[in-house]
Structure formats: structure tokens, C-alpha cells
Amino acid sequence: MNALTFRHEAMATFFEIAIADQPADYARQAATAAWRELDRLESELSRYVESSDIARANRLAHGETIAIGEDALECLLIAAEMSLATRRAFDAAYASEGVGDGPPFTLDPSEHALTSRAERLHLDLGAIGKGYALDRLAAVLAEWKISSASLNSGGSTVLALAAPAGEPGWLVGLGEGAARREFPLAHGALSGSGLAVKGAHLIDPRSGAVAARTERAWALASTAAVADALSTAFFVWTDGEVAAYCAEQVDIGAALASAGGELVRLGALKNLGNRD
Amino acid sequence: MSAPSTPLTRRDFLANSAKLGAFVAAAPYIARGADAAAKTDQLNVALIGCGEQGAVLLNAALKIPNIRFKAICDIWPYRRTYGERLLKKFGHDAKPYEDYREVLSSHPELDAVIIATPDFKHSEHTVAALKAGKHVYCEKLMSNTVEGARAMVLAARETKKLLQLGHQRRSNPRYLHARDKIVRDAKLLGRVTNISGQWHRAVTDDFGFPVGQGIAEAKLNQYGFANMHEFRNWRWFKRYAGGPMSDLGAHQIDVYNWMLGANPRLCLASGGVDYYKTHEWYDNAIAVFEYPTQEGIVRATYEVLTTTSAGGGYHEYFMGDLGALKISENPKYTKLYREARAPEWDEFAKKGIIASPLSGEGAPAPVKPWEKQGVKKLAAPSNATVDVRETAALSAWEIPVTLDKAIHQPHLENFFDAVRNGTPLNCPGESAFATAVTILKINESIAAQKALTFAPGDFTA
Numbered sequence: 001m002n003a004l005t006f007r008h009e010a011m012a013t014f015f016e017i018a019i020a021d022q023p024a025d026y027a028r029q030a031a032t033a034a035w036r037e038l039d040r041l042e043s044e045l046s047r048y049v050e051s052s053d054i055a056r057a058n059r060l061a062h063g064e065t066i067a068i069g070e071d072a073l074e075c076l077l078i079a080a081e082m083s084l085a086t087r088r089a090f091d092a093a094y095a096s097e098g099v100g101d102g103p104p105f106t107l108d109p110s111e112h113a114l115t116s117r118a119e120r121l122h123l124d125l126g127a128i129g130k131g132y133a134l135d136r137l138a139a140v141l142a143e144w145k146i147s148s149a150s151l152n153s154g155g156s157t158v159l160a161l162a163a164p165a166g167e168p169g170w171l172v173g174l175g176e177g178a179a180r181r182e183f184p185l186a187h188g189a190l191s192g193s194g195l196a197v198k199g200a201h202l203i204d205p206r207s208g209a210v211a212a213r214t215e216r217a218w219a220l221a222s223t224a225a226v227a228d229a230l231s232t233a234f235f236v237w238t239d240g241e242v243a244a245y246c247a248e249q250v251d252i253g254a255a256l257a258s259a260g261g262e263l264v265r266l267g268a269l270k271n272l273g274n275r276d
Numbered sequence: 277m278s279a280p281s282t283p284l285t286r287r288d289f290l291a292n293s294a295k296l297g298a299f300v301a302a303a304p305y306i307a308r309g310a311d312a313a314a315k316t317d318q319l320n321v322a323l324i325g326c327g328e329q330g331a332v333l334l335n336a337a338l339k340i341p342n343i344r345f346k347a348i349c350d351i352w353p354y355r356r357t358y359g360e361r362l363l364k365k366f367g368h369d370a371k372p373y374e375d376y377r378e379v380l381s382s383h384p385e386l387d388a389v390i391i392a393t394p395d396f397k398h399s400e401h402t403v404a405a406l407k408a409g410k411h412v413y414c415e416k417l418m419s420n421t422v423e424g425a426r427a428m429v430l431a432a433r434e435t436k437k438l439l440q441l442g443h444q445r446r447s448n449p450r451y452l453h454a455r456d457k458i459v460r461d462a463k464l465l466g467r468v469t470n471i472s473g474q475w476h477r478a479v480t481d482d483f484g485f486p487v488g489q490g491i492a493e494a495k496l497n498q499y500g501f502a503n504m505h506e507f508r509n510w511r512w513f514k515r516y517a518g519g520p521m522s523d524l525g526a527h528q529i530d531v532y533n534w535m536l537g538a539n540p541r542l543c544l545a546s547g548g549v550d551y552y553k554t555h556e557w558y559d560n561a562i563a564v565f566e567y568p569t570q571e572g573i574v575r576a577t578y579e580v581l582t583t584t585s586a587g588g589g590y591h592e593y594f595m596g597d598l599g600a601l602k603i604s605e606n607p608k609y610t611k612l613y614r615e616a617r618a619p620e621w622d623e624f625a626k627k628g629i630i631a632s633p634l635s636g637e638g639a640p641a642p643v644k645p646w647e648k649q650g651v652k653k654l655a656a657p658s659n660a661t662v663d664v665r666e667t668a669a670l671s672a673w674e675i676p677v678t679l680d681k682a683i684h685q686p687h688l689e690n691f692f693d694a695v696r697n698g699t700p701l702n703c704p705g706e707s708a709f710a711t712a713v714t715i716l717k718i719n720e721s722i723a724a725q726k727a728l729t730f731a732p733g734d735f736t737a
Binding site: 025026028029030032033036043050051056059065066067068069070076077080081083084085102103105106107108109110111112113114115143144145 | 301302304305306307308309328335338339340341354362365366367480481482483484485486487488489607678679680681682683
């Protein structure tokens, strides 16, 4: 395969872009454009950047409204959608305090406005922002007429665009040990959630308690933002809840590692990665 | 607390059908903002130059109430389209233009023009906009020539229109607090004797452009550019700009002048095209200044390195005999230090002028009781009471001010406030001119390989 890989640090991790079937200089320039976009996105979406829309939102009093940028709005709309779709197994505002019956924040898309509905809003796009960024970087590559590329954030979310010439896709892996599977991925995103890298724990937003699952969970979706959010939800959910969700969403796939070293594959991942 | 929100109806969503799907799926999260501003006192604005910096200003301006973009101008359709699309998403029906002259002739309703074109066009675009009766916010550096900068000041004076230059730190509430409260009122630095400053940036690749998005060379020539490479990387070429000292150093050396309320009398600089093969401007440069102030001479150094990110990013460091202020647009590089000989600063912390690093945002989590370090007993005569104190306060302090907006937003707001209400500009043409003179002298000193002096009159347009 004729692919070049570029790396950049942002959002407290590293991002990589592999570009196939392009002259080296052109691929590098496209990657440079993508990294500029990534740095801009971090300045809008990171809660650690004091002037970002998310940090500003987290300083709001109940009922206060601020104007936010296009990317914060889009990412929060997807986050809101995913929170509802997963019945808060994913919730970018789960740590908010003093929330009433409704959501912890509301959005007014026509005004690009966000209003806090919490005594202390605590937005954290850590489980969706990097995926959202990958989708935006893919849009930059599309502007550069680069169709065959693979992008990942810290190795935890991979967004595969079209396959390199002559290949069925970009090789991705999931599962552990003997249950590990590799398969070619194109036009889709795979995201994994687990405890290995951070070494800490994931909170179940519904209860505020530490999630019961200890082994990794993966989500397959058409966009990286959705895959990113879903992998967190899958980690929080029971196997049964994940299976029920995948049964309803035909484009979604799930893979769940078990403590016994097995890999349960569901939905759109069910038939992917068979060793034969 | 604000009034309760009114849920949007499905019909409201149809106003923006492109997002309909997302809206429906996220419906419980959709509600009118409490502060949906009344559309009064609207200012009509145009953006000339929608490159990377133009987009930064555009995104910041879109967060300011009652600013309405009527026109957007760029010679590159690729960037013009970006701006047009973004403005549409915010409900602005801005007309796109290639030639700024058409913007000025077609939009008599414009109150102000924001200019973010390459430096060598600032003077032409600003003077034309001022003479067309528009107030102007223009990006720094004011111009790549002293003559160009002077023409801008004279045009503002002649037309009696406002001219604000984009040295946005001057409107940053943390910088304003540092200068006005910490340095001038409380005099926590004592007599300032030295300044150092830097911007260290890792190696970056040249910019390219997407296939099919190139501009024909004849058109580039028409607008003063030699070719696409120079058009995309204009900051590195002498006919368009002043290089890294102008792009990065101008922000920080402007803060030197602004903080001291003085201009330098001498500049000695060294630099070169040490690393890059495709650039004209000095990629690494170091300058030394002497500032005469009412309290005495201040010696300052500044370095801009574009080949390494080592050495602590970007900041300005004001050092006095009682304390030091290290300040940056990035709060993680910002700190105050008290000299051991200086009086205690606790009273200033009580007044909210400074903050202890043990409290406030960004402070470490409180230490658990069982984690507290044991108290060290002081050696003391056996007949004396051991004066057991809590651990001595750190000498590092914080500035208790948060920039709660997009970085460029306060400076744009200051400009719009000036247009509406006559609020004084934070960076009017006259003082930005002094900064431009200071910056351009650095490159002159590097080329001459010797120290150059300023006459006081040099800083007046």
C-alpha cells in the first residue's frame, strides 16, 4: 500500500492521518491543513482552554445564555442526540449539578446560543469531541479531493475513508489476545472504550457510579463522533442493552470483550473479522 | 434568573432545514436562548480578507450581538466560499466579492470594515475604506512599511473615522488587569528594570492548496502576488510582510510598549534564514531594546524562533526589583512572582488584585488531611517557644482574571463600542503606528548588522 502517515498532538492525545495514493508533498500539505483545523477545533471545544465555548459554558449560572460557534453547536447537537439515543449511557454533561427534570443545557440553533439549565453545568466532550474532530478533518481532506485515507485519535477512534487502491479497506483491529480480530474498514468509524490507557475508570452517567464493565467495548458507526460516543455507551451498558440497541440500529456494530477472553460481536460487526 | 424557555415548534426547525434531522433527534435540548438579543443598534460590517486570520475574526465577531455581515471579500474563491457558508449558517446574507473596491462602492449601509488581508495590502485597503466613510478594524502588523502605516493614520485623522489595529492583547481583561491594577496601581513589580519575551514555535510545513483551487497566475499578479506558493505563504516573503518578528513578535513587543507606556530608543537585533529553504524572512531572530521610562532605563530582549517548540511557548516577562509578571494569552504561561525582599502580598490577594495559586481555577485539588506534610520543627533554643508555622506561602501568584470570550472578541467589542458609543479605542492607529515603527526597525537592524536608534519623532505619524 502506498500510504503516508502524519502525526499531530492535540486534545491531550495524538492524532494520525494516513493518506494513500497521493504525491508526498500534496499529502503533507493536506495533513498540514488538517492539523490547523484540529488546533482550531481544540480551541473551540476543549474544556481546558479558558476561552473555548465549552469552558465558557461551564462557567454559566443557571439560566444564563452565551453565543457559541458553529463547531460547538454541531458537536453539542450530536452529543444531545446521542445522549437521548443511548438514554444517557453517553452524556457529555453527566457531571453537571443542580439539574431539574429537563436536560442540563439547551441549544438555540437559529441563534447559535447555549443556555445552562444546571446550577453548575459541567460539559466534557472527552467522549465525543475527538471523534467529532476526526469527522471535521475528513471534511478537510474531502476539500483536498483526498478520498483514500484513515484517521485516528490516540488509537481509540479510527475513521476510515475510501480504501487504498487495490485494497478492501484500512486494516483495523479489535479484541484482545486470542480473540483479537483484524478486518479491513472503509467508509466507517470504529471506536474503543476501556480502562487500559487511562488506568482509571469510566462513570455510568445514569447512576454516577463506576461502570461495572471492566473489559473493552467497541462501536462501529458511519461517523467518528457517533462511534466515539457509542463506545462509551457500550462500555456502560450491559451486554443485553448493547444487543438491544444494535438490533434497532442496523448500521451500528458492537464488540464486547469478556473477562474470559472472548469477543462478542453484534449488529454490523457480527460478521466482520471472522478468522476464516 | 432568566425567563423560562419556550420550546421550539417543528415549524421553527424548518427555517434551517439542513439541520432538521439533528434538531428533531435532539428536540428536548432545543429551546430559544434566554438572551435572544433584541435586534437594535445593529452594525453593518464587511470582512475583507477571509484567510485563516479573517476566519478567526469572523468567528469571534459572530459571537457579538447585533453585528450583521453584509459583504465578504477575498480574491481566493476557496476562502470566500468558506466565509459565505459560515455566515449563512449564522443567518447572515452576506454578498461575496473578489475586489474590495466593489464592497466599498456597493454597500453604502456599511458602518465598519474588518480587514484581514496580507500586510502589504493593509494600507491600501484601510485608506480606501476610511475614505469611503467606514470605520476600520485592521489586523496587525499595521503595514509592512512605515510609509504605509503613516498613510493609515493620516487617513483616519482626515476622515475622522475610527481605526483600530488588531493588537488584541490590549483588550484582554487579564492584560488590562495586569497593567492597570498590578503594575500601575499596586506597583507590585516595583521598578521594572528588564523585560524578556519569546514565541517559540515548532517547524511547520509550507501551506499548499487543494487541487483545482489554485488561482490563475494572471489574477494573482493583478492583486500583487507572484504565484500560488507566495500567495499561500505570504508571511515569509519580503514584498508582502515582515516575517515572524512582524507576525508573532509584533503582538508581544506591542505589549512591551503598552505596558511601559514608552517607546524604545535603541534596537539591536540578529537573525537569519537559518533553516527553511523556501522562505525569504528570518526564521530565527533575537532583538534587544533600551526603553527610557520615567523610572529609568528598561532593558528588553525578545526572541522569535520558528524551528523549535522548546523553551516554554510564548509569553512576555516583566521583571522589577520587587516582583515579576510573566504573562501570556495562554493562562498556563501566566504567573506572578514576589521577590523575597518585597513586602508581603497577602493584602493584595484579599483585595482580589492577585490570587494565591492554592485557590481558584486551575489550582491543585485540596490536600487531604492524611496527605499533609509533617511540620518541620525549627532549631531553636530550648527555652524559646518553637514558632511552628504553616508551610510558607509560595512566591508564585496568579492573576484572578479569566478571559471568558474568544481571544479576539474583546478587542472587536472595544472597536464596535467605539463606533456605537465613542468608547476610546484600545489600539488606535496612532499608538499602533509606534509599534509598527518598533517592529520594522528590528528587521532593519538585522539587515544592517548593527544597533539602530530611534528619535522620539519617529513614533509620531
